[in-house]
Amino acid sequence: MSTSSAPEPVPVPIRVLLPGDQAVVAHLWAKRQVRDGWLYEVGLPAYRNGPGDTVEPAEYRVWVRAPQHVRPLGAVSYDDVPVEYLEPPSLVERELGPRRPSGWVLAKAGGRGPGRGTVHAVDCAEAPVGAPVLTLDRALDAAQQSGTRLCSLCGAALELDPVLKGFDAGFDS
Template sequence: MADTPSEPPPITVVLPDGQEVTGRLHERQQTPEGWLFRVSVPAWQNTAEGTVEAAWYTVWVQAPAHVKRVAGASYGDVPTAYLKSPPSRSVREVLGPRRPTGWVLQKLDARGPDRGVLHAPDCDEAPEGAPVLELERALDAADKAGVRLCSLCGAGQELEPLLNGFDQGFDPDS
């Protein structure tokens, strides 16, 4: 099973009886109960002509209980659907049920180690008149050295899972 760009990356799938087989990881999805991975494992199937042929059986499984990484495999291109984190109770009390979409970058004095802070547009600490960034631009800004996420407005809680990448799902605490 060679790993080529046209096929999903390999992943070890743990079967209900504890056996481990190498399958393919097609996509992953975060749910309120944890992570689900859509995987395929090799199997056999009967054809209409009465013969047996190799096939792939595809199913959703819980991660990390039913999957393990394959050493050397890259999972960065696997389609991933993240669960939008609801703001904490204190954030809901401060901001109300809805907040404006987007993010605002507060530029800080360049002499210190912190270069900027990402805020929700209605955060009390957000600079007035600053342009509102869409998600991709906000993630690009957050990825730069010296930029941190505001904990007052929930920017950290909402953007941090998107910055962590694939490690989400393999760690039981994620």
């Protein structure tokens, strides 16, 4: 088994802005890029109870927003702080946007008997909250019941109709 020869990161000082217009010098351990900016992992100085009645120095680590909660200190270099970059979106994600959650839900309509309701995509605004998520096969079974319709607002109709009716139905001359 091999061990990593990478040295343990050495924290650098940074000013952390606290609530109540307070500021404290802390340790900057890492930086992380997120979709809406940056987070910095800082180690705030603190005390903790030790054995017996002793009190010992400690560090409280927390991720804070940058630059809202941190300020650089004078001539300190932050070049060697470990940085975790956000993975760039794939070409498909850039072109099509984020993926929708998979699955469908059935909104039951009033009345008796099976097959009365509407099949929605999971993320549809009209989908019932807390309804069980249906697999493709279950959604198709529900959609084939008389009295059940497919929601056209969320695209359930566009997604499931070709599977129910066959893909060639839209290409007849």
